[in-house]
Amino acid sequence: MAEEPTKAGYAGGGDREGDDEQVVNPWEVTAKDGGKIDYDKLIEKFGCQRLDESLVRRVERLTGRPAHVFLRRGVFFAHRDFNEILDVYERGEKFFLYTGRGPSSEALHMGHLVPFMFTKYLQDAFKVPLVIQLTDDEKCMWKNLTVEESKRLARENAKDIIACGFDITRTFIFSDFSYVGGAFYENMVKVAKCVTFNKVVGIFGFTNEDHIGKISFPPVQAVPSFPSSFPHLFSGKDDLRCLIPCAIDQDPYFRMTRDVAPRIGYQKPALIESSFFPALQGETGKMSASDPNSAIYVTDSSKDIKNKVNRYAFSGGQDSIENHRKYGANLEVDIPVKYLGFFLEDDAELDHIKKEYGAGRMLTGEVKKRLVEVLSELVERHQKARALVTDEVVDAFMAVRPLPQMFG
Amino acid sequence: MGYTKDQLLARLKELQIDFVCYDHPAVLTVEAQAKYVGHLGGALSKNLLLKDKKHRYYVVSALANTNIDLKVLSQRLGLGKGGLRMAAEEALQEILQVPLGCVTPLALINDSARDVSLLLDQGFKSQQSCYFHPLTNEVTLSISASSLDKFLISIGRQPSYVDLEANPAVGKDNPPDLASLAPSGVPTLPDKVENAVTSIPTGNDGLTVKKPTKLAGEAKSPAALQKEKLQKVQSSIDPLAEATNIEKLVKEIMDKTSTAFLNEITKDLNDPQIAPSVSDVVKRRVSSDLEHMMMSLKNAAYTQGFQAGFQATLRSSLQSISMQK
Numbered sequence: 001m002a003e004e005p006t007k008a009g010y011a012g013g014g015d016r017e018g019d020d021e022q023v024v025n026p027w028e029v030t031a032k033d034g035g036k037i038d039y040d041k042l043i044e045k046f047g048c049q050r051l052d053e054s055l056v057r058r059v060e061r062l063t064g065r066p067a068h069v070f071l072r073r074g075v076f077f078a079h080r081d082f083n084e085i086l087d088v089y090e091r092g093e094k095f096f097l098y099t100g101r102g103p104s105s106e107a108l109h110m111g112h113l114v115p116f117m118f119t120k121y122l123q124d125a126f127k128v129p130l131v132i133q134l135t136d137d138e139k140c141m142w143k144n145l146t147v148e149e150s151k152r153l154a155r156e157n158a159k160d161i162i163a164c165g166f167d168i169t170r171t172f173i174f175s176d177f178s179y180v181g182g183a184f185y186e187n188m189v190k191v192a193k194c195v196t197f198n199k200v201v202g203i204f205g206f207t208n209e210d211h212i213g214k215i216s217f218p219p220v221q222a223v224p225s226f227p228s229s230f231p232h233l234f235s236g237k238d239d240l241r242c243l244i245p246c247a248i249d250q251d252p253y254f255r256m257t258r259d260v261a262p263r264i265g266y267q268k269p270a271l272i273e274s275s276f277f278p279a280l281q282g283e284t285g286k287m288s289a290s291d292p293n294s295a296i297y298v299t300d301s302s303k304d305i306k307n308k309v310n311r312y313a314f315s316g317g318q319d320s321i322e323n324h325r326k327y328g329a330n331l332e333v334d335i336p337v338k339y340l341g342f343f344l345e346d347d348a349e350l351d352h353i354k355k356e357y358g359a360g361r362m363l364t365g366e367v368k369k370r371l372v373e374v375l376s377e378l379v380e381r382h383q384k385a386r387a388l389v390t391d392e393v394v395d396a397f398m399a400v401r402p403l404p405q406m407f408g
Numbered sequence: 409m410g411y412t413k414d415q416l417l418a419r420l421k422e423l424q425i426d427f428v429c430y431d432h433p434a435v436l437t438v439e440a441q442a443k444y445v446g447h448l449g450g451a452l453s454k455n456l457l458l459k460d461k462k463h464r465y466y467v468v469s470a471l472a473n474t475n476i477d478l479k480v481l482s483q484r485l486g487l488g489k490g491g492l493r494m495a496a497e498e499a500l501q502e503i504l505q506v507p508l509g510c511v512t513p514l515a516l517i518n519d520s521a522r523d524v525s526l527l528l529d530q531g532f533k534s535q536q537s538c539y540f541h542p543l544t545n546e547v548t549l550s551i552s553a554s555s556l557d558k559f560l561i562s563i564g565r566q567p568s569y570v571d572l573e574a575n576p577a578v579g580k581d582n583p584p585d586l587a588s589l590a591p592s593g594v595p596t597l598p599d600k601v602e603n604a605v606t607s608i609p610t611g612n613d614g615l616t617v618k619k620p621t622k623l624a625g626e627a628k629s630p631a632a633l634q635k636e637k638l639q640k641v642q643s644s645i646d647p648l649a650e651a652t653n654i655e656k657l658v659k660e661i662m663d664k665t666s667t668a669f670l671n672e673i674t675k676d677l678n679d680p681q682i683a684p685s686v687s688d689v690v691k692r693r694v695s696s697d698l699e700h701m702m703m704s705l706k707n708a709a710y711t712q713g714f715q716a717g718f719q720a721t722l723r724s725s726l727q728s729i730s731m732q733k
Binding site for chain 1: 646648649652654655697699700701703704706707708710711712714715
């Protein structure tokens with residue numbers, strides 16, 4: 001299986017060829033020529049695999065429940081070794097989940113919740129433990145925040161993450177500033193010894209002008225894949241496999257990790273990767289936390305949501321009603337339909353909408369109205385749950401404690 | 409009601425098992441038996457009927473000169489120290505249906521002995537012929553170990569040969585090595601299979617030991633047994649885990665509510681078919697929200713407990729520090 005990308009060199013920020021190539025790395029996502037991200041090319045370039053129907057069916061069989069919306073609709077569309085994880089699970093063995101967030105801002109939008117919503121489903125369906133890393137150190141370095149501010153943001157983001165419904169008896173949340181040290185740091189050094197300066201430059205596009213904090217950061221995001229980094233949780237379980245749900249722009253970190261793992265006697269982590277959540281104004285890249293109208297935030301009121309969707313959601317409908325009835329909507333670029341693809345659970349209803357809207361019988365206004373309903377319900381539920389997450393709850397999730405029920 | 413010697417011998421003939429019979433006056437002990445057949449070159453056996461505290465029975469059949477320490481055997485079977493006693497005389501009649509001094513592996517042909525566990529001295533295997541009583545004290549049966557196996561298999565038993573003199577350490581890191589040979593009752597077979605399987609020291613492969621009490625028709629396929637074991641091990645009886653299983657709780661609540669609702673509504677509706685599908689829709693909409701609310705509750709309750717525990721530990725540490733001063 002091709003682990004390496006097909007081009008010499010990696011899809012790092014260091015190998016831009018003007019606007020001819022799309023750029024996908026942990027710090028930048030831009031499509032070619034301001035168009036759409038080509039996911040097939042990305043899969044080929046990165047060397048991961050497509051998540052096909054048969055895997056989704058297998059997941060349903062093994063977990064005894066319908067697959068999550070994101071799996072059914074191809075939001076999580078690529079993987080590395082996910083089939084091996086399923087083999088492990090089928091044999092009655094266990095694995096653990098690892099995901100994370102770079103706490104760069106207080107405001108989270110729906111796109112940020114996507115990996116967490118999916119990870120919660122994985123936790124419930126497979127009944128496995130989860131570690132969540134908050135890379136406050138990374139944001140301190142890349143966004144030039146103070147240490148205090150990045151630590152504060154980490155805790156605030158943790159509250160939203162917890163509100164997604166993670167099970168405290170199976171979840172350990174940690175921030176790098178608090179947790180790095182001990183066995184975790186030992187693993188960081190082991191990983192660091194295996195990656196040359198040239199290699200990180202190739203993977204991540206670092207230059208001679210970048211400070212050494214950035215250059216030595218990648219091992220921090222790599223080692224939570226290894227159970228020995230968490231002796232209070234997985235002591236004695238050195239062979240425990242790891243599954244990492246993440247957005248596909250994080251792939252470089254874990255390509256590096258998978259390369260290093262066998263050399264230090266560890267299992268390679270498996271990955272299950274999602275496409276990018278499109279911005280409200282259209283599918284040219286990731287949502288940006290700095291533009292409030294590019295996204296629906298978890299702090300938005302129903303009024304805000306209605307306003308944003310109606311005003312800014314890019315429509316694939318025609319410019320006049322007559323044309324619309326004649327030609328139908330362009331579902332390829334229509335944002336409301338895409339958003340419904342993420343959040344409308346009912347497959348039958350979604351198919352109906354696509355059919356009617358695509359044929360021109362349903363108008364943009366109706367689709368947007370339905371989207372506003374769906375989003376408002378979601379956001380409201382999130383806000384209610386968020387209100388119940390106090391600092392004490394965060395402390396408990398982040399306490400270095402054993403989780404005896406984690407596989408129960 | 410029990411088999412007679414003649415019936416037993418007829419059965420052996422049917423199975424085309426070679427044997428030789430020696431008649432003699434009734435003997436109650438190995439020494440007495442030895443007087444009559446001890447010079448013939450075969451291996452005399454001593455046979456015990458034992459009982460444990462759970463009223464389960466064991467036939468231990470050994471070479472006459474093998475040392476048997478009941479305390480060691482008891483531990484190896486997972487019965488703790490002193491868990492094995494000689495069975496009462498009545499048991500011989502009731503369970504094995506043989507007279508006193510006539511305990512023999514061949515008595516397992518009787519249905520009354522179906523729950524009795526059999527332990528055979530591995531020393532028999534190296535003997536050309538072994539001497540057992542064929543359900544009567546007045547005859548000694550000479551038979552090879554492999555023929556004995558053939559007989560046992562024909563009555564649905566798996567012969568288990570054991571080094572009866574071995575004295576392995578039994579403790580936390582060394583589970584009792586003979587625990588799988590402790591009998592299990594037929595009616596509760598699935599549970600006992602789980603108990604026996606999880607106490608086998610070599611882990612997953614508990615399937616090689618066929619329970620002596622299993623009759624041919626009840627033998628489960630290895631795959632089914634393995635799956636059962638996994639399910640049992642996974643759903644370990646931890647009441648707290650049960651109580652905090654949110655999905656299960658929500659499902660129960662929704663089922664109860666919708667049943668109650670359905671009952672009331674169908675009384676009034678013209679078309680009672682509408683109600684179930686309506687209740688399904690309601691269930692789906694409410695279940696998801698309910699699950700989220702329950703998760704918030706679970707996390708909050710855990711946090712409160714965590715805090716309380718932390719405070720309690722802190723207090724007791726401070727107290728012990730201040731007392732040291």
